[in-house]
Amino acid sequence: MPNKTPSGSPEQSGRPPAHAEDAKELLAHQHSTIEGLSTAEAAKRLSEHGTNALPEPPQPGILQRFFKHFHDTLIYILLAAAGITALLGHWLDTWVILAVVLFNASIGFVQEGKAEKALAGIRNMLSLHATVKRDGSWQQLAAEQLVVGDIVRLRSGDKVPADMRLLETNNLRIEESALTGESVPTEKNTQAVAADAGVGDRFCMAFSGTLVAAGRGTAVVTATGAHTEIGQINAMLSSVQAIATPLTRQMAQFSKWLSVVIVALALLMLLIGYLLHDFAIGELFLAAIGFAVAAIPEGLPAILTITLALGVQQMARRNAITRRLNAVETLGSITVICSDKTGTLTRNEMTASQVITTAGNYQISGLGYQPEGDFELEGEHLTALKQPTLAALIEVVAVANDSQLTQQNENWGVQGEPTEGALLCLAEKAGFERERYQRLAVIPFESENKFMASLEQRPDGSRQILLKGAPDRLLERCTSQLDANGDAEALDSDFWQQQLDALSSQGLRVLAAANKSTEHSELGLDELSEMTLIGLIGIIDPPRPEAIEAIAQCHQAGIRVKMITGDHAGTAEAIGKAMQLSADGALCVVTGAEIEAASDEELQAIAGRSNIFARTSPEHKLRLVKALQANGEVVAMTGDGVNDAPALKRADVGIAMGIKGTEATKEAADIVLADDNFSTIAQAIAEGRTIYDNLRKAILFILPTNGAQGLVMLAAVLFGLTLPLTPVQILWVNMVVAVTLALALAFEPAEPGVMKRPPRDPRAAILSAMFLWRISLVSLMIGGVSILMFLSAMAAEVDLSTARTLAVNTLVMAQAFYLINSRYLAECSLRFGLLFANKVAWLAMGVLLLLQLAFVYLPFMQQLFGTSALPLAYWLLPIGLGLAIMLLIELEKKWLWR
Incomplete structure (x- = not known):
């Protein structure tokens, strides 16, 4: 049954959207309560508004796909010639002409391969089951049976089954990179946000198809099926018309x-x-x-x-898998590459790259979660655990940590939070052994506190409180700091604020580490006072080194590279500088709000002069591609999340990541990179x-x-x-x-110098x-x-x-x-x-x-x-x-x- 707009939706009533409305008022308007719906009411709503599923698109049949290869004026003339020779009785000529025509059509049919399955790829992202409160009790139901007003429980590892407004949260963090482009899980709470907040800033919402990375929560369903954010992308994708290539x-x-x-x-x-x-x-x-x-x-x-x-x-x-033949030729005329940041220009693997203590700024080599790298201070290699302040910081981030590094073949990954994985990798590079510590108590990370603390018994029998988290929250709990020799001294707040600003300006995510000796066997918030600050850790989703070289090749070939990301403007600009995104060094950053406010004509001018677009939504990406094409550009769009799929389909060449890309993105794309490497694009x-x-x-x-x-x-x-x-x-x-x-x-x-000449004029x-x-x-x-x-x-x-x-x-x-x-x-x-x-x-x-x-x-x-x-x-x-x-x-x- 097709989905209809739910009665009482903001579109009909003029109410604010769910993310801007108080949770209690939202429940009242939906005629629901914290105890959920009755089975009878849920069945009534399901009958009225349809199942929580995306509509199936019609697919062309085999014969339709085959005979479209006869749709060519020259082929029509040959078929007419075959008919005339048949009438004249020259059957040899007739059969030879028909054989030529069939040969050409067969080649086109075989090489084109299967029809697009982008919408099926999106449907596969949806959750299969949900824990729902019906008739006052929790029960497992098929996700398709969810209706607006249902109360749903979320736990770590769950796939969110519908769009929903959060009512209760406990350390809830949701991985939304496929939808928003964010490189780290989003911390969720129950506070309403502004009505015009972008998808990535709706912290009180959980969206269909995203993954609960940690914590738990309770929420009320606000949209199902085609009315969800992913459903709107689905509708946008089905309405986007792939354009003909220059050669075609x-x-x-x-x-x-x-x-x-x-x-x-x-x-x-x-x-x-x-x-x-x-x-x-x-x-x-x-x-x-x-x-x-x-x-x-x-x-x-x-x-x-x-x-x-x-x-x-x-x-x-060369690791570029082509799904549509004409895309190969179109690559030669590309004038602009619009690239997603997370996982494309960067590795989508958090890495601790800098540590600042009173002893100096330590640089750490190595990328991703592979525990290999060196520590340097002012260009000199050193043994990390022999540096008193550095060793104390590593102890905190390794022991007050709930993640695990995993290895599959030659690929390293993390079980748990990506940020904690980066900190554990830092400790592994130093050779730190955390197995000899015994945890006595813990205060888990809460979005209200923005820190994690653990009480640990060390190998020598002493006890310490280890604290890591947001620098501003730790600074207010510290009264001292470790000096270069590892001894406590008075806290210099101005020094740490300067270091924090310096790391933040580089687009790094910054955490702080502190400790305190204790004799207690229990741990509460009151114990987290008069702590000793050890240092700051700068964490980044690192640029791919080979991508930097590939961007330089593109500039040499007369191709401009633009970054389109869901991340914040500061992070995007820092990555843009590291990638040397602009040939002349000048970066122009535009936010999603500015794109939203611009008319189509204004956006054409903005798209032409800017090279970084931050906090963007799927609609923004699609509009940017259209604006560049309206300027006469031949556009390649890269991406790995379902949020990229509509823009990939609209672009002259859509390029998806093969390893970390979603199925929807791969099916919408013309080319899939088997190695997720931006440099492969330059080779292609x-x-x-x-x-x-x-x-x-x-x-x-x-x-x-x-x-x-x-x-x-x-x-x-x-x-x-x-x-x-x-x-x-x-x-x-x-x-x-x-x-x-x-x-x-x-x-x-x-030909010699093939990448040293400008793109051809399409x-x-x-x-x-x-x-x-x-x-x-x-x-x-x-x-x-x-x-x-x-x-x-x-x-x-x-x-x-x-x-x-x-x-x-x-x-x-x-x-x-x-x-x-x-x-x-x-x-x-x-x-x-x-x-x-x-x-x-x-x-x-x-x-x-x-x-x-x-x-x-x-x-x-x-x-x-x-x-x-x-x-x-x-x-x-x-x-x-x-x-x-x-x-x-x-x-x-x-x-x-x-």
């Missing part, structure tokens, strides 16, 4: 233009042949079909698809540019060859000549040349003036020599099949030599170092020669294609003409292209 748009436009020209010339041929030369109608139709088959580059779609598929394989070797862009270069080379090779064949047929009718080629012979030339020679261009290595025509000149020139040269060869053979009174065989050989040999020209657009192809750089090209020419020998000499091929065996001397002139054309094109490169 250009090829569609080119197909329409070429179709008009071909149809017009074919009609002109019919009129001239009938009115001026008195051709028979059947012969004229065959000539017109021959011209259409010759002029249509039916091998081009297959070559483009195969070239892209080879690029996909090459990228997969280089590969994309190379692929586009090779596609252009293929187009520049195929179109002149088709132009030459079309010219042969057109000239024959215009001048009343016997047709030099039959339609089936033209199809032979097209297919063997495409399968061998044109395919070889897909293996061309990258609005530029795929056929530039120079391309049109080259196509016209080569078409005239190859077509001209083929007609001359045919006319010379006829003048020498050889039979028609031999003359046509000679014409076909001339076409094929000229195209084989022209392949050498096409391997480099402007560079001389005859230099030794370049001539043999692509061994596949020479293999392809060898295969082509074998196929052509079979075409000429095998009896069944002679019967199929109407050819005759040639004396060996008859091969010399076609080869010589092909060599002459190759040398002329190299001269044309030298004079014009360079």
Whole structure:
């Protein structure tokens, strides 16, 4: 049953949203109580408003996905040609044309793979069960049965089953990174917040699909199914239209233009042949079909698809898994990369990078939770446990700690709080052993206190209170500090405030550590006075070192990188500086509130000049992508959370993280990074540019060859000549040349300096003036020599099949030599170092020669294609003409292209 807007919702009543309303008033408006709903009332609401599930989208069937590959103007012309040849009884031509069309459609169908499953990926994030209070007692129910007004209990490890307003909390922290981009769990409470607070700032709410990291709580359901935050993302994702790639748009436009020209010339041929030369109608139709088959580059779609598929394989070797073929080509024209911060530019693994005591500022190397790293003070390596203040701090953060480090294969992780995992990793790097301590009492972390304290019996039998938490809360409980020798001295509050400000300005999360000797065996808040402050710990979600280098590569390639994150502006700016996000060093930070207030026109200007966007929501990310595209940018969007999915789908290229990304994000993306490494994007862009270069080379090779064949047929009718080629012979030339020679261009290595040139203009025509000149020139040269060869053979009174065989050989040999020209657009192809750089090209020419020998000499091929065996001397002139054309094109490169 479809979801409806619940009665009494803020949208209907004009009440403030749930996060801005007092909890008691909210319960009253929902006609619910802390004792929950009755079974009868819940059933009534479920019947009225539907289940707590996301709507299933319609999926295209296999036949629909297959036949959409026939939706091309040039394919329509080929199908019409097949129909006419069938009516004329030329069944061989009919079946060959249909085989070509089916071959192209099959390649597209197979390479495209499965249809998108982004919405199914989001549905998989939803909880399966919930602990609900019905009829005054707690019971386990399927999450789909939840309704607005239900009272739900949350515990550590639970997946939140619906959007809900918190009524009671106890040390409750919820992992919301998939929804908000926050790198650490959010501390929750029951206090209402401002009505315009962003999702990440609604501390009194728990959202469907997020994970309870610690603590417990009780809440009332405020939204289910499509009305939840994740449901709104689902609706946004289903409404986002993926846009066509630059190559797709250009090829569609080119197909329409070429179709008009071909149809017009074919009609002109019919009129001239009938009115001026008195051709028979059947012969004229065959000539017109021959011209259409010759002029249509039916091998081009297959070559483009195969070239892209080879690029996909090459990228997969570099850990970039491509889900949609066209994305490979689009990578080459990217002008802006919008990157999520957490897990993309950073590791999404908290790391203690600095410790400040009265002895100095200690720098700690190593990233993530892997317990390997060194301690340095003023550039000098040292043993941590031999430094009195540092050893005392490590004792506090290691022992007053409830987390565990885990190792799976070579990957390290943490069971428990990420921040505590970072502190435990710090202790492990120092070689500290906490197993010899005995915990006597503990005050767990509470959001009201913002600290954790434990009473521990040390290995020597003495007892100490160990305290760690927010620096401001610890400073007010301390009266002394440890000096460099580990002795107590009077507290210098100004010094610690300066150090705290310095660490915070770097975007670090700062914790403090303190201790106190005691004889007591119990621990209460009153005991946490007259403590001794030991030091501060700076914790960061560290930038990926390889990402910094990749960003520099992108700047060199004329690509701007923008960070879009749910984190706070200060943290984002600090990471941006560390990543050297701006090529000129100037960072412009914009918050989600500013995005919200901006009109679409204003946002275009903001998006163009800014490079960091903080505290953003999924709607903000989507608007930013649209604004950049409206500015004419080709946008790549990276991300790993479901909050990134709509923007990934809208972007020209959506790039998801394969390891830490959600299924929804992967299914919405065009490319998935198997290593979650931003540097892989730079490698993929280089590969994309190379692929586009090779596609252009293929187009520049195929179109002149088709132009030459079309010219042969057109000239024959215009001048009343016997047709030099039959339609089936033209199809032979097209297919063997495409399968061998044109395919070889897909293996061309990258041009020198591929990442040192600016992105190509996606609005530029795929056929530039120079391309049109080259196509016209080569078409005239190859077509001209083929007609001359045919006319010379006829003048020498050889039979028609031999003359046509000679014409076909001339076409094929000229195209084989022209392949050498096409391997480099402007560079001389005859230099030794370049001539043999692509061994596949020479293999392809060898295969082509074998196929052509079979075409000429095998009896069944002679019967199929109407050819005759040639004396060996008859091969010399076609080869010589092909060599002459190759040398002329190299001269044309030298004079014009360079």
